Amino acid sequence: MTDRTRTTGPTLRISGLTKSFGGVRALDGVDLTVPGGQVHALLGHNGAGKSTLIKCLGGAFAPDAGTIEVGGDRYARLSPRQSIAAGVAIIFQTLSVVDSLTVAENIFLGQEWTRCGRIDRRAQEEVAASLLARVAASCSPRDRVGELPMGQRQLVEIAKALSRSASVLVLDEPTAALSGAESEALAERVEDLRAQGLAIVYVTHLLAEVERLADAVTVLRDGRVTHHSAMSGRTRRELVDAVVGRPAPDAPGVTAGGAGQVAATPADGVPRVPRLLVNRLRGPGFGPVDLAVGEGEIVGLYGLIGSGRTRLLETLYGRRRAAAGTVRLGERTVAPARPADALAAGIALVPADRRRQGLFPRLSAQDNALLPTVRPLARHGVRALRGERRVFSALSQAVGLRPARPRLPASAFSGGNQQKLVLGRWINEARGVDVLLLDEPTQGVDVGARQEIYQVVAALAAERGTAVLFASSDPEEVVALAHRCLIVSRGRVVGELGGTGLTEAALLAAVHDADDNALPSRHVSEGAA
Structure with a gap:
């Protein structure tokens, strides 16, 4: 001060x-x-x-x-x-x-x-x-x-x-x-x-x-x-x-980071094959980009506003058209031209602007959270209302939704609980995804709700093996949530931090150094300041 x-x-x-x-x-x-x-x-x-x-x-x-x-x-x-x-x-x-x-x-x-x-x-x-x-x-x-x-x-x-x-x-x-x-x-x-x-x-x-x-x-x-x-x-x-209001739970631990086309080695020491593999991807305002996210891995994209993070996520989700490059999910090559294509392939996006792009304020909490789940639960074209209530009840408990009132309009919930509703679409028991993309996952969310969202995302990766790729402008969030982090500047991945090298100071130094000098792609080793 x-x-x-x-x-x-x-x-x-x-x-x-x-x-x-x-x-x-x-x-x-x-x-x-x-x-x-x-x-x-x-x-x-x-x-x-x-x-x-x-x-x-x-x-x-x-x-x-x-x-x-x-x-x-x-x-x-x-x-x-x-x-x-x-x-x-x-x-x-x-x-x-x-x-x-x-x-x-x-x-x-x-x-x-x-x-x-x-x-x-x-x-x-x-x-x-x-x-x-x-x-x-x-x-x-x-x-x-x-x-x-x-x-x-x-x-x-x-x-x-x-x-x-x-x-x-x-x-x-x-x-x-x-x-x-x-x-x-x-x-x-x-x-x-x-x-x-x-x-x-x-x-x-x-x-x-x-x-x-x-x-x-x-x-x-x-x-x-x-x-x-x-x-x-x-x-x-x-x-x-x-x-x-109580001693805060510790954030998910940071495990060792990897580089290039091999996903990170998790705490059990067993390397994992990438679930999401991006090769030379280009689009308006970014590229070429190479990255890999392994099964059960949480990878952050950190850069200044305008660095191209959001454009990259939106291209993977089909909201923007790629100009070149390939995207693979396991052994499959996918080319989402629209969000419906991405969802069919197993890729979902939680956008940064939840109020305008992710939420239907007048619909109930249950309808917001179960929008993609209604059809899979239906029987012979008729909504399974009892099944929907059961899934919503389990989801509310899993994400810590407060209040857990299914009929309450989404607009009546606080920002943190609205984010839980949007996130819940892709993590409930009836609707999972292989790759979850998060853009500023806790923007405008209070400290307590942040910790709960971090725990939900960490559990999703650990228990279901979902590959998580998230963009954030908050270095504290990246350190708390990511196993490793890719530094993004001027539309390109210019560095990587992981393990003991993934610190707020290292993130800030790396992103500002890259933005000032337009560095070519490089790897920042563990322990770098």
Whole structure:
């Protein structure tokens, strides 16, 4: 955490905040104090109450009891307009900027400056320029927001908040859609805003961000504050235990890694023949790529955003057309031209954007989880409803679905449990696959659910022999889940880490070195730093 001189601004103080929905208590007497000039990390499972708390601050929900105090002004509830007037600004994961408008037009949207009955664009652009400078944005007031990278769009949103004299800034999973470089730039802006005296509530699942930025941390679980402490002296293990509510289980162990066309040697010491073999595969934005994943092996693809990881997975799944190369599953050569071809061959994909590409929000949890299973279970063309309920019940228990309510719409579940529904399609007892592709498998998922998903994937590989290939931009996740990892840069596999050499430091060094120097394909040996 950077030590720099800070200005003390207004304090945010939440006292006894309570909110229930249909008899379910989402917030239960929550207390939270964030002084000006402090970054306060808010952690907890999906469904712990973080979103409800944020929406009470923003005026979307009216609390049943308790008070919200900003700078000495106390409120029993806030309307959206009152929240803005009080100095509260919330930057959600889904940004509210309008792509078709300029940066200046977005900043002043709803509070336009007029002169002689017309919008004073010159004055707006001058003020917008000063606000952009305050957050160190590189865009111009006249740039179209839709043409900006995600990191710059987020800074525009923050500049808009500052234009309304915000003294309390709430950042909800601010780096979920950012590259490593953009995340680093945002962290520097957060430090700047803290030094300017803002009280900052930082909601995240990434503990590395908490360690770097937070002055204090509060953990919610089941709507209650279960942990509060200063960050000084806190270890990562203590944070994980606080979020999980019990000593966290150890992540799956890392076994020795292999190279080239031979799959890794697992813990039993017996080399395995590759189940997935990719040879000189090319497609739009990547290639040529050679890789192998053995039976029961979990291989990571690690690289910066834009490295080609997702394009490779989507090509293997048939969502994109390959330009050249071959894909083999065991002794069979396959060429998926569409997802249906891949599924028929035994290849399934869990996409990164589960809400848009993986989930049917209005369908029930059971229907979402058993979509590919309904036909195999059916008898003479009639759905086997009893069989479906039995399979869903076993699946819910296996993945730790909460709540395990088959008829509840998927939209009512937290992000982590939605991911379990999508993952469950390919791991239930009636529908297995030979190769499982995962793109950012725990993006936007809390610490506890991450551990459960890791255990499910590890068990799938160990017990069924499924070959797992996953792409991730989180080095901590790669170390926790992968037996070995392939470094991807500019559409090519440029290195490999495994065994004792598979560490966060080694991953970061390898990917940044490769991206900076466009290295040819190479093998990073075990123990490399």
